[in-house]
Amino acid sequence: MMELLTGxxxxxxxxxxxxxxxxxxxxxxxxxxxxxxxxxxxxxMGAVMAVIVVNAGHNTSTALLIxxxxxxxxxxxxxxxxxxxxxxxxxxxxxxxxxxxxxxAWIGRSYSGQIVKAQFDVISIPILRDIPILGRALxxxxxxxxxxxxxxxxxxxxxxxxxxxxxxxxxxxxNPAAADASGIxxxxxxxxxxxxxxxxxxxxxxxxxxxxxxxxxxxxVAGRGWIALGLVTFANFxxxxxxxxAILFGTLSSFGFAAQANGWPIPSVVFSMLxxxxxxxxxxxRAIARRRGQKFWMVPAALGHPxxxxxR
Amino acid sequence: MTSxxxxxxxxxxxxxRLPTIDGRRxxxxxxxxxxxxxxxVGGGLSLASFAVRDIVLRAISVTxxxxxxxxxxxxxxxxxxxxxxxxxxxxxxxxxxIGADGQFYMGAWAAAGVGLFLPxxxxxxxxTLMAIAAGLSGALWILIPAIGRAYLGxxxxxxxxxxxxxxxxxxxxxxxGPWRDPEVPTQAATARIIYELPALNDGAHLGxxxxxxxxxxxxxxxxxxxxxxxxxxxxxxxxxxxYAGIPVRRRILQAMLISGMLAGLAGMIELTGVVYRLQGGMxxxxxxxGIPIAAVASGSISGVAAAAGFFxxxxxxxxxxxxxxLSVHSVLAITGxxxxxxAAAEAAARFSICRMSASLAKIPASGASI
Numbered sequence: 304m305m306e307l308l309t310g311x312x313x314x315x316x317x318x319x320x321x322x323x324x325x326x327x328x329x330x331x332x333x334x335x336x337x338x339x340x341x342x343x344x345x346x347x348m349g350a351v352m353a354v355i356v357v358n359a360g361h362n363t364s365t366a367l368l369i370x371x372x373x374x375x376x377x378x379x380x381x382x383x384x385x386x387x388x389x390x391x392x393x394x395x396x397x398x399x400x401x402x403x404x405x406x407x408a409w410i411g412r413s414y415s416g417q418i419v420k421a422q423f424d425v426i427s428i429p430i431l432r433d434i435p436i437l438g439r440a441l442x443x444x445x446x447x448x449x450x451x452x453x454x455x456x457x458x459x460x461x462x463x464x465x466x467x468x469x470x471x472x473x474x475x476x477x478n479p480a481a482a483d484a485s486g487i488x489x490x491x492x493x494x495x496x497x498x499x500x501x502x503x504x505x506x507x508x509x510x511x512x513x514x515x516x517x518x519x520x521x522x523x524v525a526g527r528g529w530i531a532l533g534l535v536t537f538a539n540f541x542x543x544x545x546x547x548x549a550i551l552f553g554t555l556s557s558f559g560f561a562a563q564a565n566g567w568p569i570p571s572v573v574f575s576m577l578x579x580x581x582x583x584x585x586x587x588x589r590a591i592a593r594r595r596g597q598k599f600w601m602v603p604a605a606l607g608h609p610x611x612x613x614x615r
Numbered sequence: 616m617t618s619x620x621x622x623x624x625x626x627x628x629x630x631x632r633l634p635t636i637d638g639r640r641x642x643x644x645x646x647x648x649x650x651x652x653x654x655x656v657g658g659g660l661s662l663a664s665f666a667v668r669d670i671v672l673r674a675i676s677v678t679x680x681x682x683x684x685x686x687x688x689x690x691x692x693x694x695x696x697x698x699x700x701x702x703x704x705x706x707x708x709x710x711x712x713i714g715a716d717g718q719f720y721m722g723a724w725a726a727a728g729v730g731l732f733l734p735x736x737x738x739x740x741x742x743t744l745m746a747i748a749a750g751l752s753g754a755l756w757i758l759i760p761a762i763g764r765a766y767l768g769x770x771x772x773x774x775x776x777x778x779x780x781x782x783x784x785x786x787x788x789x790x791x792g793p794w795r796d797p798e799v800p801t802q803a804a805t806a807r808i809i810y811e812l813p814a815l816n817d818g819a820h821l822g823x824x825x826x827x828x829x830x831x832x833x834x835x836x837x838x839x840x841x842x843x844x845x846x847x848x849x850x851x852x853x854x855x856x857x858y859a860g861i862p863v864r865r866r867i868l869q870a871m872l873i874s875g876m877l878a879g880l881a882g883m884i885e886l887t888g889v890v891y892r893l894q895g896g897m898x899x900x901x902x903x904x905g906i907p908i909a910a911v912a913s914g915s916i917s918g919v920a921a922a923a924g925f926f927x928x929x930x931x932x933x934x935x936x937x938x939x940x941l942s943v944h945s946v947l948a949i950t951g952x953x954x955x956x957x958a959a960a961e962a963a964a965r966f967s968i969c970r971m972s973a974s975l976a977k978i979p980a981s982g983a984s985i
Contacts, residue, residue, distance in 0.1 A: 393711055401950055406948040583760075586774065
């Protein structure tokens with residue numbers, strides 16, 4: 304039983320990390336008012352790029368850095384359309400998903416099934432790892448897991464809610480006209496945060512190939528980008544809740560593991576569906592809960608709306 | 616609300632943003648986007664050391680140069696017309712059905728269920744039953760996202776897409792498990808469905824004119840009915856429509872259900888006109904392609920027909936070029952690029968650079984029009 308719980312929790316943590324990282328990226332973008340639906344495409348590009356770099360003989364850190372740079376570049380492309388030209392964010396996001404998924408499958412076809420040559424090492428934290436059940440699941444993981452669940456969310460939380468810059472950033476997502484009037488460079492900051500958010504999403508993709516599975520295959524991302532999008536709404540646009548929600552969403556992937564270990568007589572397709580059905584279910588539960596207590600509903604007021612100076 | 620904003624204020628040149636764009640400006644912007652798209656795709660392909668000119672010539676001759684190629688293109692156009700229409704109907708009321716593939720699968724699933732398990736009947740009756748089952752099933756598949764969107768404010772973009780994964784898993788599971796045809800060990804598919812859409816001449820099937828008629832019918836319905844008018848008004852401004860007494864939530868629900876129904880019908884037509892067996896991967900991303908089709912048509916129902924034709928040609932080129940090492944995924948990437956450029960062009964068309972006369976430029980740009 305203990306073994307099973309540890310196994311399930313480990314699976315949940317490992318599967319949820321990618322959602323936490325992508326979700327944090329999306330949160331940055333949505334907090335400044337830009338809905339980035341391109342997560343799935345960005346993650347695909349990140350996953351395949353990481354394999355290409357690593358299999359060319361470089362180490363994992365270099366790969367992560369290059370993937371981050373690629374994410375900035377793709378984010379800049381998205382931001383030119385949505386922030387500078389003020390194109391439809393939904394259409395551009397879907398276009399980015401098509402482009403990323405299609406391009407990744409195309410440039411990755413010769414790498415498909417190849418074993419990834421270098422992956423991130425597990426960093427074991429002494430003392431903490433000996434806690435029963437939780438220890439091995441939480442404190443014997445790769446650096447990316449710590450980064451996704453703890454370091455980044457805490458950092459983002461502190462910056463957003465405890466610094467002057469954080470107020471600036473949040474105000475852009477709430478009321479860009481007021482922010483503009485008080486001298487905040489709305490478009491410039493939006494541009495930067497969309498780039499940064501996209502870069503984190505591509506890094507989340509590289510997590511898949513550098514720490515999660517041993518090889519790139521087509522369709523590897525498998526809707527995780529869309530689940531991460533749901534996670535951000537579910538988490539009320541709060542970084543720490545994104546981190547906690549990611550473990551919850553990750554748990555949905557761990558039932559398949561439990562079923563395999565116990566030989567439950569349920570077709571595996573049920574477990575394949577579970578993350579998607581569960582995400583929809585969670586969104587409904589959260590939305591119904593929100594109807595009772597409206598004050599906790601903190602969607603950035605300007606989310607999805609391009610900002611024009613003359614339309615305030 | 617003033618109509619201009621000054622970006623480059625110091626010089627005599629100004630970037631203005633126009634409040635509306637006329638057809639000419641939009642046409643020019645789309646043309647530029649299209650040329651840019653061709654250049655980028657061509658450049659990308661030649662970088663990947665493809666002989667672009669040969670590929671294009673070959674693709675055109677294969678898709679449009681023979682009657683077989685044209686039939687193939689028309690056959691691909693049938694589901695694209697319906698999924699494009701499905702997305703466009705929802706888009707009218709500013710709702711995104713990006714999970715048309717899911718409804719497509721569920722439509723095909725319901726049609727296959729009727730065809731495989733109901734007692735045998737005359738073909739026309741069974742096809743009608745299959746179409747009804749497919750439409751209902753597609754509508755049912757979008758019901759939960761529609762309720763979530765209309766009454767709880769849950770983003771339909773995320774829910775419709777997530778349910779697509781569920782639908783494709785379900786169909787794959789049935790086709791490779793419980794419903795699998797044991798007599799065909801090489802293929803994970805159900806038994807062949809005995810009811811087929813009648814063929815028109817050699818190759819093309821009845822689903823093509825049916826899809827076309829549906830597009831035309833919806834075009835007329837949207838432009839000349841009170842309901843269609845209310846949808847359009849609600850799409851333009853939810854609050855104003857609510858104020859005018861239009862039941863916006865109910866209209867959103869209705870539009871989404873119709874959208875799901877159309878996508879489900881596309882699944883039935885593809886099943887009974889082309890593949891004949893329910894199998895995983897049969898949606899072929901027709902539902903996803905419905906999004907660029909509706910977007911390029913910019914919500915106009917009649918534009919859907921032209922856009923679906925264009926994407927059918929594109930898809931057919933992609934299919935026919937697989938032997939050259941270009942996969943279906945490159946079609947997805949190429950489509951994404953086009954969608955991106957079109958969306959950007961639509962926005963860019965609103966900007967105009969104009970030269971202010973010296974006297975105007977000297978006026979300090981404070982005051983009303985910052």
